[in-house]
Amino acid sequence: MATAAELCRQANEQYVDEDYQRAVELYTEAIALDGGRDDIYCHRAQARIQLGKYSEAAADCDQAMKLNENNSKAYIKKGTALFQMDEIGKALDVFKEGQKRFESDSVYVGWIKKCEDKLPSPKAETESPKIPQPAPAEKAACASSPSAVRHEWYQTHTHVVVTVLAKNVKKDNLSVDVEDRKLNVLIKEYQGSPVDLNFFLAHTVVPQESQTKLFASKVEIKLKKSEGIQWPKLEGSAEEKESVTPLAAAPIPEGDVPKYPSSSHYTRDWDKLAAEVTKEEKDEKLDGDAGLNQFFQKLYADASDDTKKAMMKSFSESGGTVLSTNWSEVGSKPVEVKPPDGLEYKKWEC
Template identity: 45%
Template structure:
């Protein structure tokens, strides 16, 4: 019973239905509270829903059941980080790094903790210096001891990305940004972003994407702690990198803000020099896709979709479990083979698997 609920929860998580996944993980825990992986996965769902205190508690439970659960340490660190407990987060990431020294994600998050701790310390020093030089009446006094000027450090805006089977998600970590502060331009092979946030310096970036995406099915979400740009993959490929190394042509693109106003004109690399009117050709594309004889990766992806749609419950469970636990590197239809054990990550030869978290 618990294993079936766990598999269904993983399937909902892969499909980005985090609320449904959380409910199923909870039912699995109620059925059997001795499985550390269930608590670690539920912690991940809590993180996606920005319920960081609950994520911390679940990660603690997973660690108590299995002190070598690397994912639990990683997710506890993320939960603490988002609660602005940077010192504690760094300690947890360091413990996880000792368990898996080859996982560079721990190093990245330790550096993030150090940056946040430095910013917080600088802000505290600035506040203390300001209070020390003010009299009770509010008038500034001349200190007999030369003071060292303290400059408030503005935390840098950081950019990260991760992917699912269907989407690539670019995450820009910036606090208190509003939709009016954001200018985005999403094209088939290019993403351009400009931000003028109140809490940090102005930020702009232009990315030439490694593979094509569908701008009409992509979206932008602004929340208090970050900006998420969700790009719909045109093909069900596992991206090995976000940006292309190819530097063929350049195309002039107008920056269009979220309010519909035109901004500056910039040039950046693109694989196409044509403008697309998606409203006019969307119907044609859909009709072409129905009749198109797919080849290569597209044909393979189409085959997988058909196998899943036509398969019984065990086939679907096996495909969802193997894909989720292997980070998209293994896809099995044999539940008897994968149902009773964890599916290991098996990246293609010459490639390194890296999992990114928001």
């Protein structure tokens, strides 16, 4: 019978593969075996956020806080869930409490600003200015204008997900058109008027692999990235695309550039790439830890299934001290812990 740690590891793999529902199921099984693990509640909360189950995610975070009041991630994830439910005031309170407890975690600063930007200023509330009533002709013009509908976005290594916060949209009333760098979302009628959102994307996507899902509280459009790069923003211009380079891409000597059609399948020397990352870390490249993380994200995004399995297995079994891309080497035996010289390894699960 699988242990809680093993179930949690399997859930993590499902989360990386973006099967969030299966991840939730495995985290739930792990909690049934060991209900005292605050980290598993946090993991399940994150998976539920991805599924749009924000109230359940917030409840998971509350339980994690009961088990460990010093769990910074629980505060961040609960605040995120409340923000997505449009409970901005409550989210702000959670982020401020987290900032008070964990001053070194700079992520709270951005979330607090984001919440404050969405809340009305105290001055605007106290003044309560009178809004002039439009003339009959003006009322007709207002009725024909598109409804104000908010949208949000996030990204994974391989996809960009755009969320349109419109409730109870019917399939027959929705039209989503995706091109290489364009996204158009048309809701023919929403609260008495049409909604027409147009985005000129910062980078290219694969239109034929886009997916649209309807939820009670939103419309979610999942776009497949054409390149394994981190998008700094959702929208851009044609000129910006030409100057963008994939982040943390390893430099390739000019003479070693492979010659192949852009549509061809090809293999990479993963050991060579891993060696280059090690060298970059040793030489302290300017991008620092952020650049290294971006490189590994690209490495994983472009990897074959066996390479991904090798990376997950080696990293998990070695406690984060080994990252192998060779499945034939690590697939048949446990991966040993190899801490850096001068450091002692302390066991940490999941």
